[in-house]
Amino acid sequence: MAAINVKVNGVDHKAEVEPRLLLVHFIREVLRLTGTHIGCDTSHCGACTVVLDGRAVKSCTVFAIQADGREVLTVEGLEQDGKLNHLQEGFFQEHGLQCGFCTPGMLMTGYEFLKNNAEPSEDEIRHAISGNLCRCTGYVNIVKAYQYAAQKMREGGAQ
Amino acid sequence: MIPRSFEYSAPGTLDEAVALLQKLGSDAKILSGGQSLIPMMKLRLASPPHIVDINRIPGLDYITEKDGFLRIGALVRESDLERSELVRSRFPILVDTTSVIADPLVRNQATVCGNLAHGDPANDHPATMLALGAIVVAVGPRGERDVPVENFFPALFTTALEADEILREIKIPIPPPSTGGAYLKLERKVGDYATAGVAVQITLNNSGACTAAAGIGLTNVGFTPIKAVKAEAFVKGKQLDQAAVKQASEIAAGESHPVDDIRGPADYKRDLVRVLTARAIVRALERVKGGV
Numbered sequence: 001m002a003a004i005n006v007k008v009n010g011v012d013h014k015a016e017v018e019p020r021l022l023l024v025h026f027i028r029e030v031l032r033l034t035g036t037h038i039g040c041d042t043s044h045c046g047a048c049t050v051v052l053d054g055r056a057v058k059s060c061t062v063f064a065i066q067a068d069g070r071e072v073l074t075v076e077g078l079e080q081d082g083k084l085n086h087l088q089e090g091f092f093q094e095h096g097l098q099c100g101f102c103t104p105g106m107l108m109t110g111y112e113f114l115k116n117n118a119e120p121s122e123d124e125i126r127h128a129i130s131g132n133l134c135r136c137t138g139y140v141n142i143v144k145a146y147q148y149a150a151q152k153m154r155e156g157g158a159q
Numbered sequence: 160m161i162p163r164s165f166e167y168s169a170p171g172t173l174d175e176a177v178a179l180l181q182k183l184g185s186d187a188k189i190l191s192g193g194q195s196l197i198p199m200m201k202l203r204l205a206s207p208p209h210i211v212d213i214n215r216i217p218g219l220d221y222i223t224e225k226d227g228f229l230r231i232g233a234l235v236r237e238s239d240l241e242r243s244e245l246v247r248s249r250f251p252i253l254v255d256t257t258s259v260i261a262d263p264l265v266r267n268q269a270t271v272c273g274n275l276a277h278g279d280p281a282n283d284h285p286a287t288m289l290a291l292g293a294i295v296v297a298v299g300p301r302g303e304r305d306v307p308v309e310n311f312f313p314a315l316f317t318t319a320l321e322a323d324e325i326l327r328e329i330k331i332p333i334p335p336p337s338t339g340g341a342y343l344k345l346e347r348k349v350g351d352y353a354t355a356g357v358a359v360q361i362t363l364n365n366s367g368a369c370t371a372a373a374g375i376g377l378t379n380v381g382f383t384p385i386k387a388v389k390a391e392a393f394v395k396g397k398q399l400d401q402a403a404v405k406q407a408s409e410i411a412a413g414e415s416h417p418v419d420d421i422r423g424p425a426d427y428k429r430d431l432v433r434v435l436t437a438r439a440i441v442r443a444l445e446r447v448k449g450g451v
Contacts, residue, residue, distance in 0.1 A: 002167065019167035019210065020200075041160050043198050044350055046264055055238070055267040061197045062268065065167060066190075066214060109264065130349040131262025 004068040008033065009077030017064050024048045026064035027074060035075040035104050039133070046132030049105035050074050056112040058131070075104035078111065086152040087111060087145065096145030098136035105132050110146055118154055120146065162200035169212040173298060173325065176213055180323040181300050183209050189325060190214070191233060192269035194261065195277050213325065222246060228294075228330040237266035237274075250331070251446060252340030252360060256287040259344045259356075275311065276326045278318040281352035285312060285384030286376030287342050290358035293331045299324035312383040335372070338362040339446030341439045344378065345431055347422065353379040354422040355431040357411070359439035361394065363447055369394045375407075375436065380415035380428055387411040390436065399444060408436035 001016045008031060015030055027036050027050065039047030041060050048060040051073040059072075078085045087110045090096060097103045106129060113120070113128040120128070125146045126139065134142060170176040180187050188207035190196060191214065199205040213219070219234040222243045229250065231240070240246050240257045247254055260266060260274070260283050274284040275295060288308045295306045297320055311319045320326060334340075340360035344353045356378030362370045373394045375387040390411035397403045417428035442450075 018164065020162045020164055022161070022197075022201075025161075041201070043194065043261075043265060046262070049264055056264050057268050058264050060201075061194055061265070063167075063190075063193075063197070065169075066193075066212065112267075113263075128263055131264040 002065055002068075004065055006064070006067045006069075007071045009072070009074060015064075019063060019065050021064045022060055023050070023052075023062040023064045023067055023072070024059040026067075027059060027072070030064075033074050033076050037101055037104055039101065039105075044133065045102070046105040046109065046129075047102055049108040049132065051108050051112055054112065054115075056109045073108070073111070075107055078107060085111075086149040086156075087114065089152070090145035090148035091142075094141050094144040094148050096137065096141045102132055102134040102136075106134065106142055110149065114146070114150055114153060118150060120150055122147075160201040162197070163203060163206040165200075165207060166209045167212065168209070169215045171215055171217075173213075173216055173219075173327065176211055176216065176325060177298060177300055177323060179209075179211050180325070183211075185322045187211050187322075189276070191273040191276075192236065194265045194269040195273070195279065219327070224249075224333060227333050229333060231271050231329045231331070233270065233272045233325065233327050235271050237261075237269045237271060238263065240271055241266065249333070250291075250340070251451065252287055252291070252342050252358060252443075255342035256283050256358070259283060259342075259346065259353075262350050265350070272326045272329055275308070275329065276318060276320065278312060278316045280312070280315065280381060280383050281379040282384075283342070283344060283353065283356055283378055286356055286378040287340075287358040288329065288331070289376030289384060289386045290340060290342075290360040290374035291331050291334075292360075292372070292374055293329050295319070295326055296328040296330060297321075297324040298327040303327070305330070309386050315382040334360070335362055337364070337447050338372075339443040339448075339450075340374075341442035341446065343435045343439045343442070345435065352422075355380050355415070355417065355428050355435060357432060357435040357439045359436065359443045361399070361440065361443050361447065363444075368396055368398050371395050375411055377411065377415055377432060380417040380432055382416070385414060385416070387414045387436075389414055394440075399440060404437050404440050407440060408433045411436040 037047040039045035219232040221232040342358040344356035358376040360374040377385040412433035
């Protein structure tokens, strides 16, 4: 067992973990933050995407111990003061989800992507979400949700 | 899926890491990006008793140009390569390559050096590094040594690294003027391995003929990444007109050794090597002339 300290959504969490514990299991089973999903568990689907030190990664393919001393943002950390962030609002307004299973991952991928690209083309958005699988929407409304958020961010600054 | 238990060390320096490898021998496995290793551990295709995580070692995430080489440190992520202005302006072939590896999320973790150290003939950087004439810098208890990439892949999933060595850096010679390169890959979908991939790097002399520096590498059409030496020898000194491109691509196809699998029959893949080689040469020529 090893002691780790991971800041998740702004809060420090200390825990004793086995080195083989995956980050996604730490988030879901130790911290009980079940917004981060496990889909394929083989690094394909992106349902488990979280933002680790500013970069979107698949938390099923990172050990929790690798996150020691680092910062993780999960879907639970997107809402601020009871207000959805622009991307969450975009998914709501543009019907960017049906079953919703891929949504947390789509949101976290978009969080990093839109921070680095304020005016993305449709092509760039589709490229950005190529590691996140959605089996319901056909992606059309997810692209629209990203565009909605990008527009809001350009108008109203951060979030 | 949960990997088998293992001991974990996160050394703070390369010396410490090498000392650990020396002590543990083949029981140890290096963790860098982990995007191939961790899935293999989850599927229990690999169960290393000891993981040596090099991610805590500072100063290994550099992309710099020094002493005639582009140098890529052990902890440079694929997405760093994609975003590097130096790489984008001088080595579009590396951007071609990194942008077709896995997906953006995997590329945020996966390392360029790990793509070589894994020794997988289906990985994309090996072919490109073969075309570029790259050199692998290995560090071990006996110090550092340079391994030309054409000697780095002796067999399937095997590299020239000793059990107590770490791939510290990839060095790529800065190409002379009038050089262009391209990497083309056919994949069934994002995240898949190449059905086939071809990397081409060529330099033209004043009269427009190909110099001796030509490099052609092939992905996933053999047990190791393949350096298409006959095709390279063929293009040297030639004006790359349509007929020469056609002939070179046929020679490269003949140097591939694909097998039938879910990505297609061997004959199809061999023909794919022919098509991709011709297209990669044409794109490399366009880039010599300043195209993108």
